[in-house]
Amino acid sequence: MPRRSPGPIAVVLALGASLTACGGGTDPDAKEITVYSADGLRAEDGSGFYDRVFRDFEKRTGVKVKYVEGGSGEMVQRLARERSNTKADVIVTLPPFIQQADGKGLLQEYRPQGSDKVAAGDKDPAGKWTSVVNNYFCFIYNTKQLKSPPKTWNDLLDAKFKGKLQYSTPGVAGDGTAVLVKAMHDFGGKDAAMDFLGKLQKNNVGPSSSTGQLAPKTDKGELLVANGDVQMNFARMTTLRDQGIFFPAGAAGKPTTFSLPYAAGLVRKAPHSGNAKKFLDFLLSEDVQRQVSSAAGGFAARTDVKATDRNAAALAEIMKGTEIFRPDWADIDRNLTSYVDAWKAATTG
Numbered sequence: 001m002p003r004r005s006p007g008p009i010a011v012v013l014a015l016g017a018s019l020t021a022c023g024g025g026t027d028p029d030a031k032e033i034t035v036y037s038a039d040g041l042r043a044e045d046g047s048g049f050y051d052r053v054f055r056d057f058e059k060r061t062g063v064k065v066k067y068v069e070g071g072s073g074e075m076v077q078r079l080a081r082e083r084s085n086t087k088a089d090v091i092v093t094l095p096p097f098i099q100q101a102d103g104k105g106l107l108q109e110y111r112p113q114g115s116d117k118v119a120a121g122d123k124d125p126a127g128k129w130t131s132v133v134n135n136y137f138c139f140i141y142n143t144k145q146l147k148s149p150p151k152t153w154n155d156l157l158d159a160k161f162k163g164k165l166q167y168s169t170p171g172v173a174g175d176g177t178a179v180l181v182k183a184m185h186d187f188g189g190k191d192a193a194m195d196f197l198g199k200l201q202k203n204n205v206g207p208s209s210s211t212g213q214l215a216p217k218t219d220k221g222e223l224l225v226a227n228g229d230v231q232m233n234f235a236r237m238t239t240l241r242d243q244g245i246f247f248p249a250g251a252a253g254k255p256t257t258f259s260l261p262y263a264a265g266l267v268r269k270a271p272h273s274g275n276a277k278k279f280l281d282f283l284l285s286e287d288v289q290r291q292v293s294s295a296a297g298g299f300a301a302r303t304d305v306k307a308t309d310r311n312a313a314a315l316a317e318i319m320k321g322t323e324i325f326r327p328d329w330a331d332i333d334r335n336l337t338s339y340v341d342a343w344k345a346a347t348t349g
Contacts, residue, residue, distance in 0.1 A: 032064045033275045036079060037092040038072040038174055039212055040232040041133065041262065041296055048235075049133070049296035057282050063275045071209060072097035072174035079106050079267065086269045089276035092132065094174030094229075098263040099333035102128045107265040110277055114284030117302040121326060122261055129265035132283045133292050134299035135231040136319065137178040137260045140215060140243045142224050149246035151255075153186060156200055156225060156248065166205040166214055167227040171340035175211040175227050178260055180339055181327050185258070186250025190342060198346035219243045229260055234315060235297030247322050256323045261301065 123130035168176035183193035214226035219240035247255035
């Protein structure tokens with residue numbers, strides 16, 4: 001499920017008609033909705049999770065889904081720019097950008113049917129957003145050129161990674177911001193994390209607004225190591241066969257990661273709020289949640305849905321032995337600008 005390539009935000013109409021760059025119509029009775037989403041859940045060949053969900057939703061309700069895709073930060077920025085003339089009905093982003101959207105007053109309360117089955121830590125207590133596909137942050141490596149993945153962060157400082165390592169830009173890409181979150185956890189705080197990332201910069205290729213473009217480069221051997229997330233990279237292993245998933249260990253010596261879910265919220269003043277609520281209910285329905293592992297390569301958001309398909313078993317094996325920590329997303333949302341500024345200072349000084 002390739003993520004977008006660099007350049008303008010990709011605008012895709014999932015179900016056939018044309019969509020202008022400025023969004024869809026605003027007729028509240030129209031049988032349509034517009035979804036702004038982080039990339040990773042749609043497949044170019046039409047076999048992805050979103051592709052199936054959009055088709056099934058239209059078949060069941062008659063409501064067409066217009067789809068706009070980009071980085072998590074970009075989607076929130078676009079929503080903010082359109083505040084006085086809202087185009088989107090639903091937004092789906094990774095943390096901490098869903099919290100950022102809420103902080104900017106861009107979301108309205110709605111608790112979809114089934115959200116009571118989502119863990120408390122994976123939804124907003126005030127009902128502004130809820131996870132719809134669970135996911136975890138990871139790194140990837142080229143399995144052909146490296147016999148085994150780097151075990152620790154410090155291993156990434158090796159000279160063999162010079163010009164062969166890249167991670168997406170914190171503050172722009174959700175997975176790029178996740179690099180900071182994991183580093184601050186693993187190194188025990190902001191200062192130690194930024195000190196390490198400053199040292200790592202000697203090997204780093206440079207900024208990338210899209211995490212998705214790094215997987216093909218890693219598969220080809222242009223990169224040896226890059227960042228990513230389990231859902232996206234696992235889903236692409238059928239076509240990118242020379243990439244493997246790993247979780248570098250911190251000072252404690254144990255591989256760690258954290259939940260990085262796709263979280264959905266109802267947009268404030270959504271032009272088709274009634275249809276949007278139906279769509280959010282549909283995303284959290286048992287039938288759709290059972291497809292998350294088989295169609296998306298991800299993890300169901302509902303705790304009462306236990307997948308047993310082949311993908312689910314493979315994903316469980318990938319996660320085996322990895323310690324999962326829970327970030328303080330309220331702190332990250334509140335201090336994201338200062339964390340990104342500290343990263344910029346550490347990597348450009």
